[in-house]
Amino acid sequence: MGALIWLASYPKSGNTWMRSFLHNLFRNEHKPVSINEIDDFCLSGSVVHWYRGYISTPLQEITEEETARYRMQVQRDFTTVFPDSVFVKTHNYLGDHQGVPLHNMDVTAGAIYIVRNPLDVVLSMMPHFGISLEEAIESLANEAAGTMRTATHVPEHYGSWSTNVRTWTRQPSPGLFVVRYEDMLDKPRKTFKQVTKFLGLNPSQERIERAIKFSSFKTLKTQEEKTGFKERPGISKSFFREGKRDQWRAKLTPDQVRRIIADHHEQMARFGYIPEDYKDAVPAEKAVSNVDG
Known part of the structure; x- marks a missing residue:
C-alpha cells in the first residue's frame, strides 16, 4: 500500500506532459511509452468505475451527493493499487466541495502542482x-468552472484559474513541489531534475534526458497522430496542439490581455506572468478573492 502523490493543475497546463515524463522515467525503456498506457502509471481521480463497489445504481447515474459521500473512501482505495507511491491526476482545486474535501489528505504523501501562464x-x-x-476567458474566471458528469467520469471542480493556483500553492510545504510550465519548456534538464529530487529519486542524467526526449511535445504529438489518444475530447481535433509559450502576443487583443490580468493579477504576479508592457493593467486597488474553495 502506498500513499498518494497528486499531479495537480488547472486544465491545459502541462499535467499530461508531467505524467508522460514520469511514466517514461520509471519505465526506463529504450523507446517512448505509449501515451495510451499513461493511466497504467498514473490514476485519474475522476474515473467513475472506482465508485462501483459503493453505489448500486448505474454508474452513469451517480449523483453529486453520492460522489461526495464516497470520495474519501474511493481515494483511500487508490492506495491499494501499487505497493509504493500512487500518482493521481487531478484538476480539482484544493479545498472542499459540498462540505467534503476534494482530496483525501489522510492518505496523501505529497503533490506536484504545474502552473501555466x-x-x-x-x-x-x-x-x-x-x-x-x-468563453475561455469567462471560464478562466468562473469560480464554478468544472466538468459535468459523464458515463465514465464524475464531475471535476476547477474553480477559477486563480482559485486553482492559489489553493494549491499558497502554503509552502516540504510535500509540495510547484513547477512552472514555462520552466519545463525553457529549462527542461534543470526543472525535471528538480522533480526527481523532490520525489526522492536519484536517476542518472542519461535516464532523465531520455525521459525528457520520450515525453517531448514532438514525440507525444507524433504518437497521437499515429495511434490517437484516448484522453482527447471528442470535440477536439487533437489533444496536443502546439506546446509553446507566449502565443498570446499574436492571438490576444490588448483588451483581452488586460481583462485576464485584471481577473487574475494577484496569482499572475506571484509567478511572473504579468508582462512589463501591461503592468498598468493591474488594478490600483488589488481586490482579494474571498473564495478559498
Missing part, C-alpha cells in the same frame, strides 16, 4: 473544450 492557457482551452476565446 493563463494568457496561454485560454488559447489551449478553446480547441480542447470547443469554446470561443471569449
Whole structure:
C-alpha cells in the first residue's frame, strides 16, 4: 500500500506532459511509452468505475451527493493499487466541495502542482473544450468552472484559474513541489531534475534526458497522430496542439490581455506572468478573492 502523490493543475497546463515524463522515467525503456498506457502509471481521480463497489445504481447515474459521500473512501482505495507511491491526476482545486474535501489528505504523501501562464492557457482551452476565446476567458474566471458528469467520469471542480493556483500553492510545504510550465519548456534538464529530487529519486542524467526526449511535445504529438489518444475530447481535433509559450502576443487583443490580468493579477504576479508592457493593467486597488474553495 502506498500513499498518494497528486499531479495537480488547472486544465491545459502541462499535467499530461508531467505524467508522460514520469511514466517514461520509471519505465526506463529504450523507446517512448505509449501515451495510451499513461493511466497504467498514473490514476485519474475522476474515473467513475472506482465508485462501483459503493453505489448500486448505474454508474452513469451517480449523483453529486453520492460522489461526495464516497470520495474519501474511493481515494483511500487508490492506495491499494501499487505497493509504493500512487500518482493521481487531478484538476480539482484544493479545498472542499459540498462540505467534503476534494482530496483525501489522510492518505496523501505529497503533490506536484504545474502552473501555466493563463494568457496561454485560454488559447489551449478553446480547441480542447470547443469554446470561443471569449468563453475561455469567462471560464478562466468562473469560480464554478468544472466538468459535468459523464458515463465514465464524475464531475471535476476547477474553480477559477486563480482559485486553482492559489489553493494549491499558497502554503509552502516540504510535500509540495510547484513547477512552472514555462520552466519545463525553457529549462527542461534543470526543472525535471528538480522533480526527481523532490520525489526522492536519484536517476542518472542519461535516464532523465531520455525521459525528457520520450515525453517531448514532438514525440507525444507524433504518437497521437499515429495511434490517437484516448484522453482527447471528442470535440477536439487533437489533444496536443502546439506546446509553446507566449502565443498570446499574436492571438490576444490588448483588451483581452488586460481583462485576464485584471481577473487574475494577484496569482499572475506571484509567478511572473504579468508582462512589463501591461503592468498598468493591474488594478490600483488589488481586490482579494474571498473564495478559498
